[in-house]
Amino acid sequence: MKVLFKTRKQRHLREMAKYLRLVFNDFFVFALLFFLGGLGLGYSNVLKQLRPGFWWAPLVALVVLAITAQVGRFATLIEDADRVFLLPKERAMHDYLVAARRYSQGLAQATQLIILFILTPFLRVTLNWSLLQVLILVVAQVLLKDALLRLDLASAYQVTGQRRMNHWLIKWGVSLIVLACGLWLTPWLAVVLSLVVDVLVADWLRRHWASQQIRWRQQIASEDNRMLGIYRFFNLFTDVPMVQGTIHRRRYLDGLLRRIPVRHDKTYLYLYSRGMLRGTEFSGLVVRLTVIGMLLLAFIQGRWLPVILTALFIYLIGFQLLPFFQQYDDVVFTHVYPLSWDQRLHSFVTLITIILSTTALLLWLVVVAVNRDWTTIGVTLLVAIVEVAYLARGYTPQRLKRAAENKG
């Protein structure tokens, strides 16, 4: 069973590594550095203004640490088929689950340590704590997370229908009590309390696991849920086959869609515009990148940086929209209907022009709102117009034509 978990873990890590490579592409690292740099600068500025004795300081620490304690879920890597194939091995599954909890500790405890490391100067300044006191709190936090993960493990064995031991109320309650004692009274108390919880849960588990059934369905559901969360995150950056775009009716957009005339030459525009707005895959991409771009532009000033960023985001969005042209290639009617390829291209170019113009306008409005420099505002507008025109009307048809020719 331990071997089973090990092979699954390796497969899981390989998959994660594959996606992480895609997530941390050059552009994302660049944006992340910007973001972290700004955040770090802000934090150090805030620290300079802090003095001991603020009544709200421990409260902030409590909230941050309690949230952090919930980060890092119990990763079982259980699969749906397990409830059929591993059912006869139910007792042996204990080893598997213990190994899974040990594996889950890694990322979870690393998160605790990083957050506490960041919080250390804050605690030292506002609470006037010594380094030793902070270290004891670190121990308490790690023990707390250990206890919470043990709750997850124990609840895998609970009788169906019983209130789950890892119910969020229990987890949050334990975290808040332990951490409040640690922050307002003494960190030593937090260590003792979390140790007590940990031991109590361990004792319950020791007495009960051998006589109770694993709650397969809940375990599978929660693992699926966890994986879906991960895939959703990756899906922000790249295509994940496990997450398929969903379709929403979005009736409120019907007014907009109805402005496309029901005419032979607009057939593809009719299809593409509905597909774009109702599907989440491409519209989500456009919205995300536009919002990120707007946020970045809201925080950035300077003469040329806004121009470069606007251009960059328009390019990124325009470039990523190209595959949408082939979205309906696997629907046979795309080929059977008496419509020409040129009509299709023309409709696509129209759609891209509308989308990119909207995005460019939004980005430009942020630049106008933030910057006082008329050169920046003017040049951004000019660059945006030229870029949208070139991307939509020059680059897109050229690329798609070449792709079509290569296909033969």
Add this chain to the structure above:
Amino acid sequence: MMALTVSHVVGGYSQIPVLKDISFDVRDGELVGLIGLNGAGKSTTINHIIGLLTPHKGKITLNGVTIAQDSQAYKQQIAYIPETPVLYQELTLREHLEMTMMAYDLDQDQAWVTAKQLLKTFRLANKLDWFPANFSKGMKQKVMIVCAFLTQAKLYIIDEPFLGLDPLAVNDLLNLIEERKKQGASILMSTHVLDTAQRYCDRFVLLHSGQVEAEGTLNDLRQALPKAGESLSDIYLSMTEVDRA
């Protein structure tokens, strides 16, 4: 008058031909059954006719036009019902109909009259705002039928229509085919449901290993394969025997 002429077509998905020199035709106002075992080349033939595949050799003419001469004029004459229903996931039923009207450049008002009638026949009239995800397989197939028969095409190509449809819908489809035949349209239909085919088809094309084994009316087939038996099913099974031997 010949509507569809397939002459000496060699073709397939890759360089290796699946179809080895196929020739047959479909006349105006005629229902032709395309019969053959799994893998005999029925779908490949259909894919060539609807223009998804280009023949390596040979020619497919539809009322005097080939796809290479004028693809728009060629495709305008065809309505296709695939074996597995395919729909645009983001379009409602109403929008599928509207898109078909746009694609075939139909007169909106007139087409909606036909559409309403078809929707009523296939009991879809109250589902105009549904997405394909909410349709059962049979319903999707009915949507395909409604879209195809909306078009007033000259040639209907129907790939295995009877599986998955309820008996009432099968009956309605056969009536619809009959009606369009009377108006002069031609239909090419592939199927495994042989007793229905025997009753309704005017002629048959029996495909085997990428070749036309036999072609003609039931009487022609009986004469061509005298030992095979009386019914289409018997004749079909005798082809299987050849394969097993």
